[in-house]
Amino acid sequence: MLERSAPNKVEAARRYGAEIVFCENDFAVRTATVERLSREQGKVIVPSFDGEGTIRGNGTLGFELLEQLPAAEVVLVPVSGGGLVAGVSAVLKQSGWRGRIYGVQPEVNPSLKVSLERGEPTTVPNAATVADGLVANRPGKLTFALAQQYVEDVLLVSEEEIVEATVQLLEEEKLVVEPSGAASVAALVRYFAGKQPAQKVVAVLSGGNVELGRLANMAKEHRRQQTAAPVRS
């Protein structure tokens, strides 16, 4: 893991039994470190997004969606390296589902958006975002190819919109979702809420690895900035 990894994610990995090896805060160094450990110790590499097995695993969410929400017309999926959106969109489209799939990224890290526009995997500048799980600044080869084939477009959301969605999920829906996972709800609010014609939109919430104290502070600060207007209209 990168040395700057969120302490609660490190702690969660340890709880699930992982032995953690830290490396310099650079994705290329991380890749090199993983390859070295694999060579030296014969360990299997499980790519975080650009691997066929990883993408297939993510794709199972598509099957669940077809089973539970067959009437969905639009599906919104948060995007970092693109593994989740690649898997879900491939399953949905290859199953004959006729809706549209959009990726969702922070405005400050539009790596898949830019890549789709350029027609090839493109590196964008590293950027900090409250959605600390959506920081891959370049899609993978496999994930890009699948997104190019199956994804309609990438919708961008602001930092403020991500915080708003995270707090709303927490306070109104009582769901603990990390900002990266709430980005899809931010896109739902910005691009679909109240628009005509009304559509059945599914927002994928992935994941919930968030330090609760941080979330509490985020909610408090956000409430403080709000006007005295009622939360529900």
Added chain:
Amino acid sequence: MLERSAPNKVEAARRYGAEIVFCENDFAVRTATVERLSREQGKVIVPSFDGEGTIRGNGTLGFELLEQLPAAEVVLVPVSGGGLVAGVSAVLKQSGWRGRIYGVQPEVNPSLKVSLERGEPTTVPNAATVADGLVANRPGKLTFALAQQYVEDVLLVSEEEIVEATVQLLEEEKLVVEPSGAASVAALVRYFAGKQPAQKVVAVLSGGNVELGRLANMAKEHRRQQTAAPVRS
């Protein structure tokens, strides 16, 4: 509302548009205050648990349960004044459902348990509990009568078990549930988990009015007290 009411509950009521009138920290004083306001201002009284409309409203949860989880064999319901357990159990039993319904109370406030044993609504001593929504120290007339008819028994849970369930719902299930609402899960763990024969148990989670900073501290403190053993076995 009592002067000692949790600030976040007061705030939530305000957000939903309520005008708050505070009174002394005594349930009898609260009842008198409500009756005075009703007389003076012609306002309708909505009892928090011992009213037919309140019980019927709570009972709709029973209809949802029959629709969504018809195979349930046991239903666990947190109990304060008994409105929820009365409504749910009346609907389930009057619908011909053949399972068992248990109320759940903190060990320190066994008001319905004692009342059922004595065969009449009984007042138990006031007690502080982490489940600050389960503090009514006497069931209502209506709720007692329905519980006597339809509820199997009341299961008691310790303060520590309630905290454990609250933290587990938060960290593993990513659900924000107040300790009062998590009491049903505490009972599930204590009385049903791993027991033979295995049964299909539904734990009702009600509600989520919890100050997040408090919840974060509760989780942190609880984790600190745990051994280094993995959370999942």
